[in-house]
Amino acid sequence: MRATDAFPAHGVAQRPLPRRSLRRWSVRHARALARLYAGFARALRAADPLFARIGYARLERPVAAVERAVKTTLFDCRMCGQCVLSATGLACPMNCPKGLRNGPCGGVRDDGHCEVHPDMPCVWVEAHAGAARMGTLMRLSEAQPPIDHRRAGASSWLQAARADAAP
Ligand code: SF4
Secondary structure: OOOOOOOOOOOOOOOOOOOOHHHHHHHHOHHHHHHHHHHHHHHHHHOHHHHHHHOHHHHHHHHHHHHHHHHHHHHOOOOOOOOOHHHOOOOOHHHOOOOOOOOOOOOOOOOOEOOOOOOOEOHHHHHHHHHHHHOOHHHHHOOOOOOOHHHOOOOHHHHHHOOOOOO
């Protein structure tokens, strides 16, 4: 049986059909956005002692709310809690209706569109375009671990800030 929005292949929140407008803009501007994020990530890491003093648990809810608003707008983010955008050319793999985080399925159409949503470019075709702009094509072949659904809804920004976070 095909994974559809009615029968998602993963437990992360699904919407009927991704909006795609800003998401595709973000992939087209992946290089500039990646540079911006690199600066933001440095600021996050520098803020680790402050965040630790405030308490990461206390920060989780407000930071996740801001992260959700920003990343939903820019990437149609589903808040999986284990962001891999930097490895996927800023194309969020959770927008794949099959939830594939390690490359495309065998059903990509000849025009590069998704077999489930024929009017939607395959997330992984977009990932290739975004990674080419960022100069990170090699990262597309990095194996992503299985998604940990316990982290759904959690902030990836706070995870990036933590000095004691698992790599
Ligand atoms: S990989 Fe996860 S956290 Fe990152 S944009 Fe996609 S759903 Fe959001």
